[in-house]
Amino acid sequence: MTHTTLSFLKGHGTENDFVIIPDPDNAIELPASAVAALCDRRAGIGADGVLHVVRSAAHPDAAHLADRAEWFMDYRNSDGSVAEMCGNGVRVFARYLHHAGHVEPGDLAVATRGGVKQVHLDKAGDVTVSMGRAELPEGEVTVSVGEHTWPARNVNMGNPHAVAFVESLDQAGNLYSPPPFSPASAYPTGVNVEFVVDRGPRHVAMRVHERGSGETRSCGTGACAVAVAAIRRDGVDPAVTGEPVTYTVDLPGGTLAITEHPDGRIDMTGPAVIVASGEFEAAWLGETAFA
Numbered sequence: 001m002t003h004t005t006l007s008f009l010k011g012h013g014t015e016n017d018f019v020i021i022p023d024p025d026n027a028i029e030l031p032a033s034a035v036a037a038l039c040d041r042r043a044g045i046g047a048d049g050v051l052h053v054v055r056s057a058a059h060p061d062a063a064h065l066a067d068r069a070e071w072f073m074d075y076r077n078s079d080g081s082v083a084e085m086c087g088n089g090v091r092v093f094a095r096y097l098h099h100a101g102h103v104e105p106g107d108l109a110v111a112t113r114g115g116v117k118q119v120h121l122d123k124a125g126d127v128t129v130s131m132g133r134a135e136l137p138e139g140e141v142t143v144s145v146g147e148h149t150w151p152a153r154n155v156n157m158g159n160p161h162a163v164a165f166v167e168s169l170d171q172a173g174n175l176y177s178p179p180p181f182s183p184a185s186a187y188p189t190g191v192n193v194e195f196v197v198d199r200g201p202r203h204v205a206m207r208v209h210e211r212g213s214g215e216t217r218s219c220g221t222g223a224c225a226v227a228v229a230a231i232r233r234d235g236v237d238p239a240v241t242g243e244p245v246t247y248t249v250d251l252p253g254g255t256l257a258i259t260e261h262p263d264g265r266i267d268m269t270g271p272a273v274i275v276a277s278g279e280f281e282a283a284w285l286g287e288t289a290f291a
């Protein structure tokens with residue numbers, strides 16, 4: 001009897017953790033059930049999501065980006081759902097590409113379902129991702145926890161966010177289930193919800209309930225959405241002042257620096273770490289593990 005094994009690595013960015021599946025030729029089928037099994041913290045390896053590492057040319061969702069970015073981050077939430085972008089994931093993905101010898105430190109491009117992201121990778125230090133521009137759809141949005149309902153800012157960072165400024169992060173409660181939002185039409189595919197308090201000038205702290213993953217200890221796109229909402233609230237929009245502005249965003253798993261430039265581009269800087277590598281039986285993922 002032969003045992004086919006698959007390689008994996010484990011990494012995190014400000015404790016938003018990922019199972020990394022290297023698969024340059026896109027030969028591994030990852031149905032939602034397989035992703036959920038990998039991310040299960042008791043019966044699997046355990047993570048907030050999966051970073052499936054595929055050559056852009058080999059994946060139907062990224063082949064059109066292959067001339068701009070060799071590698072595609074096929075990101076999945078821990079429930080197996082597909083998301084457009086994962087900010088912490090891009091930093092960890094870039095760290096993995098260097099760890100595996102695919103890229104040198106410096107500037108590189110990563111293809112995502114939210115477009116090509118430019119990354120600057122220090123050999124051992126932080127990783128900076130050019131996250132693109134935020135969209136701020138018009139319209140009133142609210143989010144609720146228990147008896148509390150707050151107005152929220154609708155911010156799209158490639159994926160959807162609702163940012164609510166609260167008096168205390170404890171008001172978000174246990175976040176075991178997705179906070180209800182209104183109107184339903186604001187987020188037809190669900191939403192990541194951020195709860196934010198002030199820590200000082202241009203310094204905030206947040207908790208997040210992520211669509212498809214539950215409460216996580218960090219969310220990179222969420223931190224960008226929070227910074228954008230805080231910048232508008234504080235009246236320091238770089239498009240108006242002509243000056244870039246940087247906000248420090250504390251999360252349960254660490255700290256990210258978010259800079260918005262006068263042309264609306266947003267940079268996110270933070271750590272990215274590979275912590276382990278190993279192998280598992282392909283059969284464990286089921287008979288559909290190979291495409």
Ligand SMILES: N[C@@H](CCC[C@H](N)C(=O)O)C(=O)O
Nearest residue numbers: 083086087088159219220221
């Ligand atoms: N943790 C990520 C966001 C992952 C995707 C999100 N759950 C969604 O469904 O949009 C980040 O660091 O940005």
